[in-house]
Amino acid sequence: MSKTIAEINEKIKNGKVVVVTAEEVIDLAKEKGISRAAEEIDVVTTGTFGPMCSSGVFLNIGHPRPRIKLGGGKVYLNDVPVYTGLAAVDVFLGANALPEDDPRNKFYPGEFNYGGGHVIEDLVAGKDVRLIATAYGTDCYPRKKLETLINIRDINEAILFNIRNAYQNYNVAVNLSDRTLYTYMGVLKPNLRNANYSTAGQLSPLLNDPYYKTIGIGTKIFLGGGIGYVAWHGTQHNPAALRGDNGVPRRGAGTLAVIGDLKQMRPEWLVGTSMLGYGCTLTVGIGVPIPILSEEILQYTRVSDAEIFAPVVDYSEAYPQREPDILGEVSYAELKSGRIKMEGKDVPTASLSSYPKALEIANILKSWIEKGEFLLTEPVAPLPGAESGITLKPLIERPIEE
Amino acid sequence: MDVSRRIVLHFPSSITGQPVVYRLARDFDLTFNIIKASVSPGEEGLLVMELSGIEENYDKGIQYLTEAGVKIQSLSQDVVRDEVRCTHCGACITICPTSAFSLEPKTRRVLFSHDKCVVCGLCVKACPPRAMRLYF
Numbered sequence: 001m002s003k004t005i006a007e008i009n010e011k012i013k014n015g016k017v018v019v020v021t022a023e024e025v026i027d028l029a030k031e032k033g034i035s036r037a038a039e040e041i042d043v044v045t046t047g048t049f050g051p052m053c054s055s056g057v058f059l060n061i062g063h064p065r066p067r068i069k070l071g072g073g074k075v076y077l078n079d080v081p082v083y084t085g086l087a088a089v090d091v092f093l094g095a096n097a098l099p100e101d102d103p104r105n106k107f108y109p110g111e112f113n114y115g116g117g118h119v120i121e122d123l124v125a126g127k128d129v130r131l132i133a134t135a136y137g138t139d140c141y142p143r144k145k146l147e148t149l150i151n152i153r154d155i156n157e158a159i160l161f162n163i164r165n166a167y168q169n170y171n172v173a174v175n176l177s178d179r180t181l182y183t184y185m186g187v188l189k190p191n192l193r194n195a196n197y198s199t200a201g202q203l204s205p206l207l208n209d210p211y212y213k214t215i216g217i218g219t220k221i222f223l224g225g226g227i228g229y230v231a232w233h234g235t236q237h238n239p240a241a242l243r244g245d246n247g248v249p250r251r252g253a254g255t256l257a258v259i260g261d262l263k264q265m266r267p268e269w270l271v272g273t274s275m276l277g278y279g280c281t282l283t284v285g286i287g288v289p290i291p292i293l294s295e296e297i298l299q300y301t302r303v304s305d306a307e308i309f310a311p312v313v314d315y316s317e318a319y320p321q322r323e324p325d326i327l328g329e330v331s332y333a334e335l336k337s338g339r340i341k342m343e344g345k346d347v348p349t350a351s352l353s354s355y356p357k358a359l360e361i362a363n364i365l366k367s368w369i370e371k372g373e374f375l376l377t378e379p380v381a382p383l384p385g386a387e388s389g390i391t392l393k394p395l396i397e398r399p400i401e402e
Numbered sequence: 403m404d405v406s407r408r409i410v411l412h413f414p415s416s417i418t419g420q421p422v423v424y425r426l427a428r429d430f431d432l433t434f435n436i437i438k439a440s441v442s443p444g445e446e447g448l449l450v451m452e453l454s455g456i457e458e459n460y461d462k463g464i465q466y467l468t469e470a471g472v473k474i475q476s477l478s479q480d481v482v483r484d485e486v487r488c489t490h491c492g493a494c495i496t497i498c499p500t501s502a503f504s505l506e507p508k509t510r511r512v513l514f515s516h517d518k519c520v521v522c523g524l525c526v527k528a529c530p531p532r533a534m535r536l537y538f
Binding site for chain 2: 049050051109111113186187189193194195196268271272273274275276283336338348349350351352353354355356357
């Protein structure tokens with residue numbers, strides 16, 4: 001049995017497509033058997049909704065009269081600095097950017113109530129945003145100051161371009177020290193009194209396509225409530241990570257770089273987020289459709305939380321010191337039970353990624369496809385697999401000789 | 403009849419130097435469990451506590467506080483979840499010392515039980531989308 005994306009798209013247009021979520025496919029495959037399930041199911045939809053720090057927005061704000069060259073100048077949106085190393089009125093707003101007067105961790109742990117991720121949420125919500133800029137002035141761009149409100153409706157482009165999202169598996173964070181830690185994995189209580197994880201597990205896009213056999217460059221996706229595309233493999237993409245017999249990575253592995261028009265996205269799927277003592281970020285909603293081209297692809301999508309394992313890492317020592325040590329592995333079924341056994345202790349668990357929202361995304365994508373509003377795309381190039389030789393390189397520091 | 407209620411007391415700066423809580427115990431035979439306190443002489447003060455005793459005495463105690471210029475609020479609505487901002491991630495679950503948050507097993511949505519909340523405020527800053535609000 002095999003299908004092509006073109007055949008699935010015909011079924012979508014004819015209203016005959018069969019779409020199920022990555023949660024529903026687990027029981028369906030058990031019930032019907034792999035062969036029949038692969039025959040009947042055309043698309044499996046995945047979803048994930050969690051803090052994804054390497055996210056940001058390119059904006060072209062339009063030329064004022066007289067003109068100003070923001071490139072090389074300083075620009076703030078709601079007091080949050082944006083990157084201006086581009087042409088006259090293009091800027092880049094990163095999710096982690098903070099107002100210059102934010103006390104950061106000077107009063108530890110810092111609260112980080114408003115930063116780049118929150119500006120992105122405000123833009124998407126259609127709120128006016130304060131732009132304050134200074135520039136050096138040139139013959140062709142004479143202005144040196146610009147203070148104005150901008151709105152996503154009025155500017156030329158607002159493009160979400162997230163250079164690393166949708167991590168294929170991730171650490172479970174714990175704290176072996178005797179003081180509370182404030183990390184990007186949340187508040188970690190001392191002496192192994194909690195364990196935080198961040199994944200949609202059985203619903204997560206890349207855990208349902210472990211070898212990137214369908215998800216590639218050009219794959220059309222649900223991004224922030226609108227349409228987006230996989231632009232590239234994400235930074236730190238590490239296809240060579242340790243894998244189980246089912247092909248599913250047991251460590252952080254593949255990542256996606258994604259792109260889409262912010263103007264058609266929704267604030268409920270791009271949420272400004274504050275990590276106590278760490279910083280600001282953006283919680284991003286992503287859903288990827290997986291075309292069931294063969295029994296093999298269906299096999300991958302029927303993976304369940306009990307078959308996905310994650311490493312438990314100490315964030316008091318091993319993580320900050322970049323030591324490879326892990327305390328052990330646990331399955332997402334164990335994590336989702338609310339407690340794991342670690343170092344002889346019964347440790348309560350919590351998630352930073354929202355499973356109910358991930359499921360909602362998978363269901364929205366499912367309904368788009370069923371209604372014929374969303375056709376699948378053929379990737380124009382695959383994501384690099386283990387054979388690419390790509391690995392995760394550390395930084396080897398070298399002295400700077402004068 | 404005995405009563406036990408959780409209340410929030412706001413002290414105007416003029417009376418933060420007075421032994422108000424002590425008088426509740428001595429004059430009205432009430433017992434108190436202080437949940438949160440921020441009282442400095444000469445500044446506006448805040449006290450969150452559980453006050454218990456015979457209903458008649460409790461009412462007299464409350465009357466005494468009101469006459470002394472203390473503003474009293476019921477605790478029940480003090481920590482509130484913004485249902486629009488909550489993403490149901492679950493980061494609050496292990497942070498809360500009284501297990502006021504739990505997961506609805508089937509949907510994995512996060513449930514917030516006001517009854518178990520003691521208004522410690524730990525969840526407010528630990529909530530990534532800042533969905534928990536402290537109202538006084």
